[in-house]
Amino acid sequence: MSTQDKCGMHLDLERVTLKDGRSVTIRPVCRKDGELEKSLIEGLSPESRRDRFIGGSCKASEKLIELLTDNDHEQHEAFIAVDESGDKPRAVAVANYALDDDGRACECAVVVSDDWQHEGLGRIMLQQLIDVARARGIEIMYSIESADNIKVKKFAHAMGFVCKADPRDYTLLTYTLDLQPEEAPIGLIQQHQRPAMQSQ
Numbered sequence: 001m002s003t004q005d006k007c008g009m010h011l012d013l014e015r016v017t018l019k020d021g022r023s024v025t026i027r028p029v030c031r032k033d034g035e036l037e038k039s040l041i042e043g044l045s046p047e048s049r050r051d052r053f054i055g056g057s058c059k060a061s062e063k064l065i066e067l068l069t070d071n072d073h074e075q076h077e078a079f080i081a082v083d084e085s086g087d088k089p090r091a092v093a094v095a096n097y098a099l100d101d102d103g104r105a106c107e108c109a110v111v112v113s114d115d116w117q118h119e120g121l122g123r124i125m126l127q128q129l130i131d132v133a134r135a136r137g138i139e140i141m142y143s144i145e146s147a148d149n150i151k152v153k154k155f156a157h158a159m160g161f162v163c164k165a166d167p168r169d170y171t172l173l174t175y176t177l178d179l180q181p182e183e184a185p186i187g188l189i190q191q192h193q194r195p196a197m198q199s200q
């Protein structure tokens with residue numbers, strides 16, 4: 001599905017149904033998504049907020065929202081999942097990457113609203129990001145996480161990321177995914193296919 005969004009951008013929309021039957025619309029983030037992103041961040045549990053913004057005290061400041069909605073499709077890429085079943089749209093997940101200066105690697109982040117976790121949405125969002133980064137020729141996707149973040153450990157492993165300790169800081173782990181392997185192992189390709197969800 002494709003449409004013109006409220007920012008006047010031409011958007012490719014994807015409607016997906018999750019494991020529990022709820023549906024969301026996934027599309028690229030645009031400037032006018034600030035309020036949606038702010039509500040998502042402010043509605044996170046302290047644990048999810050701590051895991052997303054290492055340390056956890058992060059406020060949804062104007063500066064942060066400006067950064068998160070700066071989707072130029074070159075240095076930054078971002079996708080948002082919107083639940084449109086209520087009175088007004090609600091953002092329930094965001095995935096984004098920022099390209100390193102060398103243009104070869106990008107740092108990614110994903111967050112799913114607590115009441116939407118464990119339904120496969122994180123995986124769909126990250127896969128969307130991986131597909132776009134890979135198509136753009138970016139070589140490596142990585143994320144630096146707190147070693148305490150158990151959820152992300154399993155999640156990143158399931159997505160094919162390799163985990164390494166940070167030799168400078170034992171409280172941190174770096175997860176890395178080779179986006180352009182010479183030969184992608186078949187198991188990994190299958191693992192990266194969308195989970196058993198209906199794309200409408």
Ligand SMILES: CC(C)(COP(=O)(O)OP(=O)(O)OC[C@H]1O[C@@H](n2cnc3c(N)ncnc32)[C@H](O)[C@@H]1OP(=O)(O)O)[C@@H](O)C(=O)NCCC(=O)NCCS
Pocket residue numbers: 047048049051052108109110111112113116117118119120121122123124143145149150151152154155156158
């Ligand atoms: C990490 C996060 C994005 C996962 O989102 P999600 O929508 O729950 O993930 P999915 O449902 O797609 O799960 C994907 C896989 O990750 C693993 N996983 C996810 N959450 C898990 C948990 N709490 N415990 C164990 N494994 C988990 C599982 O292997 C799962 O595969 P399965 O569903 O086949 O069992 C979500 O927990 C989150 O937003 N956490 C807070 C922010 C954060 O830590 N972001 C990552 C770093 S920026």
